[in-house]
Amino acid sequence: MIDLDIKPAQFHRRTIRILTARDQKLTLGRRTLIMGVINVTPDSFSDGGEAFGLNAAVKRGLKFADEGADILDVGGESTRPGSEPVSLDEELARVMPVIEALAGKTDTPISIDTYKSEVAREALNAGARLVNDISGGNFDPEMPGVVAETGAAAVLMHIKGTPRDMQRDPSYDDLIGEIKSYLMDAVNRFKKAGVRAERILVDPGIGFGKRLEHNLELIRRLYEFQGIAAGVLFGPSRKSFIGMLTDRPVQDRLAGTIASVTVGVQCGADIVRVHDVRPVADALKVIDELAGGRD
DSSP states (O other): OOOOOOOOOOOOOBOOEEEEETTEEEEESSSOEEEEEEEOSSOOTTTTTTTOSHHHHHHHHHHHHHHTOSEEEEESSOOSTTOOOOOHHHHHHHHHHHHHHHHTTOOSOEEEEOSOHHHHHHHHHTTOOEEEETTTTOSOTTHHHHHHHHTOEEEEEOOSSOTTTTTSSOOOSSHHHHHHHHHHHHHHHHHHHTOOGGGEEEEOOTTSSOOHHHHHHHHHTGGGGTTSSSEEEEOOTTOHHHHHHHOOOGGGOHHHHHHHHHHHHHTTOSEEEESOHHHHHHHHHHHHHHHOOBO
């Protein structure tokens, strides 16, 4: 039994807000939105190879849209702990055919999961409407300008270090304060480039440079990241903290994911990023009704 000294969760009352992503508007706060993960990589920590290749990735994206995903998040570089970066050309070769195909087959908004501004630009030109940047714009200084020029929405995430080294003994003097400051700086950098707050989401980065106790405290205190931008995105799906608590392998963490989503929604998450859309969508229909607190 893992014994951690962490304060209980505090439930958060949400209000209705609008996230603008180019020509689409997504309502936040009325119900929890779902971002479906499409990893076009051979080595993702949770589903490496399952959607690698054009046909498999497009099939997964259309399936997710049918199951209730509100956003399809396409990524071509694994950011699991210890992963090595891929080249610009390789990342483009992986994601561009998928985005082009999905944009022609579904109206569900597409997000490009990248920290490279050139990948973001090409993906947005091909029909994507959001950029999901694990570095909050810190890895590529051109990213804020690309988002501003295209009218895209941006998800700005916190990471401590890089995927290669982020889990090497991460520590914080003030977990919430440091992450909140990082995200506020990122939001201000994008605002300065011309991106309005209504086009920005923040993500505290569960598992990205965090220990078990950090992840649990972040989930319980997601409400503290509300107000920084339009809303809060939360990505607990299949992550290692669930494995630590349940002793389950990656492919057997759905129950833990849904439990995390349940608490995360009650504590302030507007959007959940998951690999298992249908069961999470079903759970959210119940969670959103039971959680209450909606205006």
